[in-house]
Amino acid sequence: MPEQRAATRGPVRIVGTGLLGASIGMALRDLGVDVVLHDPSRTTVLLARDVGAGRLATPQDTDVRLVVVAAPPDVTPDVVLAELAAHPGAVVTDVASVKSAVLDALRAAGADLSRYVGSHPMAGSERSGPTAARPDLFAGRPWVVVGSGTSGGDAVRVVRDLANDLRATPVMLDARAHDDAVALVSHVPQIAASLVAARLCDADPAALDLAGQGLRDVTRVAASDPALWTSILAANAGAVNPVLRALRADLDGVIAALDEAAAAAGSESVASGALGTVASAIAAGNVGVSRIPGKHGGVRRAYDVVTVLVPDAPGELARLLADVGAAGINLEELALEHAPRQPVGLAAISVLRGLRGRLEDELTARGWRFAG
Template structure:
């Protein structure tokens, strides 16, 4: 284990999924962590799983760092309280919106520039579909983006401590202004959530037989629609201006598509549909590839496997013996047979050789 950059102690205000995961990650590095949460049961669970020691607000503590892991709509107030109470501590928040929180803090006369010199807004881009401390993992932030949003008030020391927190949790650090951050997450996080929820909402009254035809495409598009509505109400409300700009562009594209589909055989209609799909291809191709590297196009193939223990492990073992690296993997199941379909992506230059070798070994490859 590499030496820690933080010395501690660290006080985490909020012991949900992210707060408890931060506690677990820091404790694994030997850093002393105290936990405080308005919910006694959430705090007790976080303590029980080893995320830190229970903190009594009546006790005296001089933390090096206070991490505010509170819901976005109360984050500014909790940050302000921490800055006023722990006057030698750096205070960071991990809320998923930054501009609205900063504006609220700057409007507080009690803080002033000196108080805000110890504050840095941050956002770890990590999470799980499950919530609460029972879902916490000390490795949650490993290799995930952690955005620092220092302000004109933030001191160099405060930024250093905030950076140390991310590094100790083995995250990858990025720096954005609050406005840049909110614009970026509106596009890469908030828009996908809204679109997934809108698509999934169409399924509420869909007859069961129709849904039995659903495959990975529908599951991929709607997976994040299972997210916590209460949390997303706060996130979308706080970042509404940035998201609204993007949604207006989406509305223009939808209006264009609706007009074209209203007369699908009219002159130019097919060309417009092809152009719309091509624009999607162009955008998708810009998503970074593995490990944040340049976008990379892969070739896909599907292999049928019996739905019984050990078959996927056997398939991957044999692919390893062949000497081909699997870049991505997805699993689907037949609606009527006890078989699964393993979809594999590989480098295009290795696809033909892999298909031939798997076929020779008795696997049924769908091309």
């Protein structure tokens, strides 16, 4: 075991060794923290052990200081209750993506909420299970810390320390504010991505060959675990449904406007209001996306974009990035696109405004070609 380099004191017990639980274990182990693992699935816990997330729990592990419950939301309250009872000296947190339902169930059961602090790391992947885990999963990501209302100050500090040790950024919210926020920024986008991707099930393969990066961006999270997301959405239905209803109203408005446009096809009789409805919907999206924080936080900055043709060969992307660095220009954002069966990919390099011409000159001198 490496030397302890964390504020979190072990042993830390992790219950549930899927993606989040195993990633937490791996990160803590890298910091020298003693981690014990438990999962109702023997295969899953053995895999988590083998990828370096910790050691298997034994009956002798009675001095646990922190318990992290990484279970689906529908079973999280029962697991938290059991862990509070089994480890009366430990702080217990959970990393479920819904907080109000868990807290309400614990209150109803008369749990000792002074030792319970809910939390939710805003990190994950469309992949699941311990084989997808990695110790840097939480680096630079928000980690919401949700006190119970009667959580002890020391208990809250323990969970904040955990987030800091895993290089996440602790954010204090109450349970309802958390659930409303994730409904908007996580849960509804998951539904939207899944519904759009479902339209592809019976699509003509020739149509799919036309797919570009836009479709890949919109549908990326549609590969998520159906069982897990069913549990999440059911637990947060009260916050998700108002957002879905508002989205449905917007969609109905666009459908009605496009029906009017289709009926007037070939004539000049289409009402300006119909076209205005469509334009307004797109423009509102422009405003909304501009509010997504950029890499420095706050209002998203506008960048210049240089799109470079990158040969589909080993080392070419690395050579491009090295050439950008050699030009003395910082890469603010990078997006990659590769159309099926094409010999080149597209690397969209975002740089600060005013640097596009200089970057194009530098890359041209190094033999690169551009798209657009």
